Amino acid sequence: MNLLFQQALFNNIWFIMKETLRLHPPVPFLIPHKAETEVEMCSYVVPKSAQVLVNVWAMGRDSSVWQNPTSFMPERFLESEIDVKGRYFELIPFGAGRRICPGLPLAHRMVHLMLASLLYTFNWKLAHDLKPEDIDMTEKFGIALHKSEPLLAVPIKV
Known part of the structure; x- marks a missing residue:
């Protein structure tokens, strides 16, 4: 495999991974946070010591963003600088700041390689005999998100 093809495959896999993490984050809510001071956000007052849950699932479906x-x-990520490392708050499936997921470096290095090897192999x-348009994409909410109906895909050796 030549280097240009590998780079193009890597980029396309990351666009797919970002979009998947936007629509289907691993967990719907980030780890709860505690407000250190009273703060006003979007005309809401969050009192001091309130427990704050960040709804990552809703952020990925926000039509204003x-x-x-x-x-x-x-393809929405083709001309975008947005990544999943916690710097862009539009897409934070692993959290951000001091409480970012400790598994992020492993995920960043390995998930796209595993997916690319599965797709390439x-x-x-x-x-x-299910058709793609008949796949049930609904989710069951819990600590982690799971599909309501598991996806059954059959690998065929290339």
């Missing part, structure tokens, strides 16, 4: 927020469009088909 994302155009067509419920559509899966990895296998062709995929849906089980039970």
Whole structure:
């Protein structure tokens, strides 16, 4: 595989990963925070010592930030500097600041490589003659997000 192809594949995988993490973050709420002082945000007053939950799931579907927020469009990241490392608050599936997920460096190095190797090594088909438009993308809320109906995909050796 030549270097240009590898770089293009790496970039495309990261666009897909960012879009997936935007629509389906690993956890719907970040670790609870405690307000150190009373603060006003968006005309709401958050009292001192209040427990604050950050709804990452809703942030990824905010129409004031994302155009067509419920559509899966990895190309939205083509000309964007937004990453998942906690610097851009539009997309913080791993949190940000001192309480960022300790698994972020591992995820950043490994997830795209594992996905790329699966995509490069296998062709995929849906089980039970299911069509892509019939896949149920609803989620069950809990500590972590899970699909209501598990995805069954069959790998076919290339």
